[in-house]
Amino acid sequence: MTKKSNPKKQNSENYDILLNRRQEWRLDIPLQATVKGKLPTGKNFTEKTKISNISSGGAYLGLDSGITVDTKITLFIEIPSKLTEEKNLKLSLSGNTVRIEKAEKKNKKNNVAVRFDKEYKFLD
8 A cells, every 4th residue: 555645744843834846946926928839730829828937947827729748839938127127038948848737617728837948048
C-alpha cells in the first residue's frame, strides 16, 4: 500500500506550514501577452491573453485556441512601463504546454500551464 504525502507539515511550535513543491517562486501579477503557435490541425494561431502567474520556469494563462498538451508556443509578454523606466518592452519566451484544464463555464478560456525553454529575448 502506498502512503500519500501530506502537503502540510507541523513544526515544533504547532503551526501548520504549507510546503511548496515548485522549484521557482511564482509571481501572481496579471501581464498582457500575445501567444503564437500551431494547432494540432497544423494551422497557425495568434491569441491575445492575460498571464495569471509567471516564474522563471513557466507560466499559467488562459487560451481559447484549442491547443493540446506538448504544443510548442511562443509568448510575447508586454512588460509594464513602470517596471522599465517608461520604455515599451516585450519579452519573448517559448515553451511547451504541460497541462490544460478545460474551462468550467462557457465563454471562459481554458487554463494552460507552460514550461519555458531556456532562451528568451527582450524586444523593443
